[in-house]
Amino acid sequence: xxxxxxxxxxxxxxxxxxxxxxxxxxxxxxxxxxxxxxxxxxxxxxxxxxxxxxxxxxxxxxxxxxxxxxxxxxxxxxxxxxxxxxxxxxxxxxxxxxxxxxxxxxxxxxxxxxxxxxxxxxxxxxxxxxxxxxxxxxxxxxxxxxxxxxxxxxxxxxxxxxxxxxxxxxxxxxxxxxxxxxxxxxxxxxxxxxxxxxxxxxxxxxxxxx
Amino acid sequence: xxxxxxxxxxxxxxxxxxxxxxxxxxxxxxxxxxxxxxxxxxxxxxxxxxxxxxxxxxxxxxxxxxxxxxxxxxxxxxxxxxxxxxxxxxxxxxxxxxxxxxxxxxxxxxxxxxxxxxxxxxxxxxxxxxxxxxxxxxxxxxxxxxxxxx
Numbered sequence: 001x002x003x004x005x006x007x008x009x010x011x012x013x014x015x016x017x018x019x020x021x022x023x024x025x026x027x028x029x030x031x032x033x034x035x036x037x038x039x040x041x042x043x044x045x046x047x048x049x050x051x052x053x054x055x056x057x058x059x060x061x062x063x064x065x066x067x068x069x070x071x072x073x074x075x076x077x078x079x080x081x082x083x084x085x086x087x088x089x090x091x092x093x094x095x096x097x098x099x100x101x102x103x104x105x106x107x108x109x110x111x112x113x114x115x116x117x118x119x120x121x122x123x124x125x126x127x128x129x130x131x132x133x134x135x136x137x138x139x140x141x142x143x144x145x146x147x148x149x150x151x152x153x154x155x156x157x158x159x160x161x162x163x164x165x166x167x168x169x170x171x172x173x174x175x176x177x178x179x180x181x182x183x184x185x186x187x188x189x190x191x192x193x194x195x196x197x198x199x200x201x202x203x204x205x206x207x208x209x210x
Numbered sequence: 211x212x213x214x215x216x217x218x219x220x221x222x223x224x225x226x227x228x229x230x231x232x233x234x235x236x237x238x239x240x241x242x243x244x245x246x247x248x249x250x251x252x253x254x255x256x257x258x259x260x261x262x263x264x265x266x267x268x269x270x271x272x273x274x275x276x277x278x279x280x281x282x283x284x285x286x287x288x289x290x291x292x293x294x295x296x297x298x299x300x301x302x303x304x305x306x307x308x309x310x311x312x313x314x315x316x317x318x319x320x321x322x323x324x325x326x327x328x329x330x331x332x333x334x335x336x337x338x339x340x341x342x343x344x345x346x347x348x349x350x351x352x353x354x355x356x357x358x359x360x
Contacts (some may be wrong), residue, residue, distance in 0.1 A: 004303075065252070066302070169301055174303060
């Protein structure tokens with residue numbers, strides 16, 4: 001799902017950095033101050049788990065593969081700001097040490113996969129949690145990954161319109177190639193992952209998991 | 211022989227000219243092509259992905275456009291020395307942009323070492339290293355928080 005380095009022009013990456021930078025500062029100050037120290041072990045464990053699941057490629061229809069994000073659980077347990085900072089950290093480590101994604105596109109990937117996706121997951125969770133916690137968690141994760149996927153497809157499509165030299169594949173092709181696997185496979189697996197992780201944390205009554 | 215007797219021969223020769231103009235020959239050259247393979251980090255080939263090759267003097271117009279083969283390879287024959295750029299992207303946005311140095315004819319062949327393919331050890335080391343880095347960062351934040359919180 002990550003946009004790789006070299007596929008987006010500065011016309012897109014610079015505004016994304018300008019939007020993400022103050023949001024990173026605000027979210028980090030709000031959620032990672034001294035008052036949140038007790039929740040750090042759980043947040044750190046879920047972030048490490050997100051790093052691992054983002055490296056597990058799942059075969060999807062069309063002969064390609066895709067991966068989970070694993071950060072909807074952070075938005076559901078805490079808030080979208082925590083998910084945003086943690087996903088950004090995962091993306092930064094991938095870009096710096098593992099050749100995944102990239103530094104110039106970091107803000108775009110972080111906004112799509114770390115903020116818009118988890119934000120949608122959190123809103124869905126809040127709307128449905130009175131009905132059933134499991135259903136709400138599943139639906140939240142499912143909707144979250146669709147929003148993240150669509151956001152990435154939209155950005156790639158916008159880049160194609162601005163300059164096909166950066167992204168030669170048009171939006172219609174990208175959107176179908178990304179959303180079909182996401183709607184049919186990824187959303188379901190992300191939902192199951194989120195429900196299972198939530199149940200495990202509840203059962204273990206881990207400190208920090210609200 | 212009278213000149214008018216030559217007319218059928220000249221006409222036949224003239225009609226054969228277009229056939230000669232449509233002739234196509236082939237040339238097989240070995241060790242001239244540059245091949246780049248696009249692989250996902252799990253080792254899966256990016257097959258049938260859009261591929262573009264840009265020459266060192268490119269103004270943004272690709273020297274070559276096409277698709278990777280079923281094993282994820284792009285091959286092209288550079289016509290000038292310098293730094294060539296290869297871009298591969300599949301429909302889902304996965305891709306690479308990589309540079310290939312092509313030496314001048316006669317220059318010492320400073321071939322780029324092939325990058326090691328994904329191995330089982332690398333596949334295991336990657337998540338472990340990532341988990342260790344995340345644990346180190348959060349461990350530091352936790353210890354600092356405990357210290358300042360006292």
